[in-house]
Amino acid sequence: MSVIEARGLRKRFGSTVALDGIDLDIEPGRILGLIGPNGAGKSTALNSILGLIPFEGELKVLGCDPWASRDRLMRDVSFIADVAVLPRWLRVSQALDYVAGVHPRFDRAKAESLLAKTAIRRGSRVRELSKGMVTQLHLALIMAIDARLLVLDEPTLGLDILYRKQFYDALLTDYFDHNRTIVVTTHQVEEIQNVLTDFMFINRGRIVLSCSMEEFETRYAEVTVPPEHLSAARELRPIQERQVFGRSTLLFDRADRRRLEQLGSVRTPGIADVFVAVIGNAVDGGQGGGNRA
Amino acid sequence: MTSTESTAGPDPVEPSSGSPAEAPPISAPATRWAARLAYWSVRRELWENRWIYIVPLIVAAVFLLGFTTGAARIPLPFPLPQKIAVAHSLARLLEAPFDFASLVLMLTYLLVAVIYCLAALHAERWDRSILFWKSLPVSDLTTVIAKASIPVVLLPLITFAITVGTHVVMLLVGSAVLLGRGVHIIGLWRQIPLLSMWAALLYHIVTVHALYYAPIYGWLLLVSGWARRAAFLWSSLPVAAVIILEKLIFDTSVFGHLLISRLMGGPAAIAFPPHGNMPMQAPTLANLDAFLASPGLWIGLAVFAAFLAGAVWQRRRQGPI
Numbered sequence: 001m002s003v004i005e006a007r008g009l010r011k012r013f014g015s016t017v018a019l020d021g022i023d024l025d026i027e028p029g030r031i032l033g034l035i036g037p038n039g040a041g042k043s044t045a046l047n048s049i050l051g052l053i054p055f056e057g058e059l060k061v062l063g064c065d066p067w068a069s070r071d072r073l074m075r076d077v078s079f080i081a082d083v084a085v086l087p088r089w090l091r092v093s094q095a096l097d098y099v100a101g102v103h104p105r106f107d108r109a110k111a112e113s114l115l116a117k118t119a120i121r122r123g124s125r126v127r128e129l130s131k132g133m134v135t136q137l138h139l140a141l142i143m144a145i146d147a148r149l150l151v152l153d154e155p156t157l158g159l160d161i162l163y164r165k166q167f168y169d170a171l172l173t174d175y176f177d178h179n180r181t182i183v184v185t186t187h188q189v190e191e192i193q194n195v196l197t198d199f200m201f202i203n204r205g206r207i208v209l210s211c212s213m214e215e216f217e218t219r220y221a222e223v224t225v226p227p228e229h230l231s232a233a234r235e236l237r238p239i240q241e242r243q244v245f246g247r248s249t250l251l252f253d254r255a256d257r258r259r260l261e262q263l264g265s266v267r268t269p270g271i272a273d274v275f276v277a278v279i280g281n282a283v284d285g286g287q288g289g290g291n292r293a
Numbered sequence: 294m295t296s297t298e299s300t301a302g303p304d305p306v307e308p309s310s311g312s313p314a315e316a317p318p319i320s321a322p323a324t325r326w327a328a329r330l331a332y333w334s335v336r337r338e339l340w341e342n343r344w345i346y347i348v349p350l351i352v353a354a355v356f357l358l359g360f361t362t363g364a365a366r367i368p369l370p371f372p373l374p375q376k377i378a379v380a381h382s383l384a385r386l387l388e389a390p391f392d393f394a395s396l397v398l399m400l401t402y403l404l405v406a407v408i409y410c411l412a413a414l415h416a417e418r419w420d421r422s423i424l425f426w427k428s429l430p431v432s433d434l435t436t437v438i439a440k441a442s443i444p445v446v447l448l449p450l451i452t453f454a455i456t457v458g459t460h461v462v463m464l465l466v467g468s469a470v471l472l473g474r475g476v477h478i479i480g481l482w483r484q485i486p487l488l489s490m491w492a493a494l495l496y497h498i499v500t501v502h503a504l505y506y507a508p509i510y511g512w513l514l515l516v517s518g519w520a521r522r523a524a525f526l527w528s529s530l531p532v533a534a535v536i537i538l539e540k541l542i543f544d545t546s547v548f549g550h551l552l553i554s555r556l557m558g559g560p561a562a563i564a565f566p567p568h569g570n571m572p573m574q575a576p577t578l579a580n581l582d583a584f585l586a587s588p589g590l591w592i593g594l595a596v597f598a599a600f601l602a603g604a605v606w607q608r609r610r611q612g613p614i
Contacts (some may be wrong), residue, residue, distance in 0.1 A: 053612075054610070069431075070427070070609075071432035073430075074430040074431075078428060079428045081424035081428070081453055082421075084426075085422055085424040085613075086425055087417070087422035090340070090341075094340050097336075098337060099429065101330075102329075102334075102430060102431050103335050104326075155313060
């Protein structure tokens with residue numbers, strides 16, 4: 001059974017179409033990155049999945065309608081909306097008491113042991129913690145919940161690189177297993193490229209590209225081409241061409257690998273580069289693609 | 294889900310498999326679980342708003358300080374043969390400060406209730422913490438009911454307890470002062486109808502300030518969830534607008550009178566002497582009957598429920614401001 005299943009998911013805010021008929025099938029055990037420019041509809045999609053907003057179309061999360069039964073769904077789904085949502089007046093001990101009180105799948109001992117690895121004191125209030133520590137606290141609470149789906153919407157926004165790295169390391173080593181599914185949106189695509197199993201580009205409320213990482217690695221190739229091979233390379237119809245230190249770097253989609261290797265050094269591109277190429281090409285007039293995910 | 298049934302109590306033991314789609318069976322564990330969620334939701338309110346019991350405590354402390362200072366200055370002693378008569382009249386003299394303590398603490402309750410309600414559903418949107426609360430398996434209904442229970446259940450109880458405590462301290466201080474001046478205090482204690490006074494106080498707080506005022510709290514809660522800012526203005530301006538428009542269009546003031554009668558306590562106020570003193574007589578069952586039979590109470594509670602339903606409807610759709 002799919003963890004998330006959507007057919008023709010739509011959402012309008014007044015005259016603005018935020019989601020324009022999205023189909024999704026997310027299997028258990030995947031780590032999916034939702035990537036798109038600001039205002040592309042990522043947060044709207046996540047909010048629909050979490051039962052935070054009503055939507056049109058068909059959407060089932062773990063077999064149930066998230067809008068109709070958010071509170072039931074939240075026994076099996078966890079989410080971190082962003083780093084600053086823990087109330088500032090809350091004490092660390094109160095946070096533990098409260099989540100233990102209301103969540104049937106919260107393992108307090110696990111949360112305590114995760115907190116023991118940090119410098120966070122039980123008696124501190126959230127307002128006394130640094131931004132990185134607030135994230136550590138939130139992550140400790142979330143990771144101690146035996147949920148089947150974890151949704152992260154820009155979970156590391158505004159954190160320094162050390163905390164960002166710790167955040168994903170902790171998720172992968174202490175939390176993720178093949179019964180769980182993680183959906184994450186972030187602007188720091190490069191940092192999570194090796195964490196993801198799948199990714200999806202969203203632009204203007206539509207899914208532009210949906211791809212597993214294995215498929216991505218075979219499908220896309222980035223080639224640095226010396227000038228003498230440039231015209232031959234261009235004949236293979238690169239989806240993007242750019243200059244890096246005076247050398248031409250071409251991005252190919254489904255091109256013949258052996259042929260590419262004759263033209264220059266071939267690498268797997270970054271998701272961000274493919275994103276810019278795909279979204280940039282999709283945008284009318286080709287000017288709006290500078291919005292990197 | 295089979296889990297809820299197998300759960301012996303509200304302990305967090307539940308197998309991780311199972312679909313959330315199925316509703317829990319209506320059974321004792323499910324009820325206990327709902328009670329548990331309500332309990333933690335109210336705890337959360339008390340953590341977030343410690344001031345709602347600290348402020349009345351401070352008011353009581355200030356009052357007691359004033360009372361103690363004043364009591365020490367009572368110009369005594371009286372001639373000895375008049376002791377008993379004096380105690381009798383002193384009992385009457387003490388009644389005024391007792392009434393005054395009740396009045397001050399009740400006004401504090403109303404003020405705290407209004408300020409609390411106007412912030413209750415606003416603060417969590419403003420500090421974005423609504424996203425954290427909504428990430429946990431607590432329904433909007435539970436949250437709104439927990440918030441509504443603060444002005445309607447908790448504050449009345451807190452106010453009553455603090456008032457009784459204040460009265461006891463006043464009695465002890467008054468007795469100590471009189472004893473120091475050779476007054477027969479046993480007579481004094483007999484003269485003060487403490488229990489019926491407290492019963493009347495509890496009756497008044499629960500009927501007028503909790504139940505009869507409930508629609509007012511409901512309205513404030515609704516506005517607090519809806520208004521992005523200036524919740525106080527948004528809660529009072531429409532009321533003023535209705536009164537003014539009614540006067541201009543129909544040249545009547547039904548709504549205004551309705552509001553005044555609501556604030557005066559309507560039928561709940563029957564048990565009270567007209568000159569504004571706190572009643573010293575315990576309410577009778579007849580008073581309670583009259584109160585429970587009054588349509589005003591039930592209409593008010595229906596309006597309260599409707600406002601809460603509106604607040605739940607709203608909170609479901611709302612995120613951070």
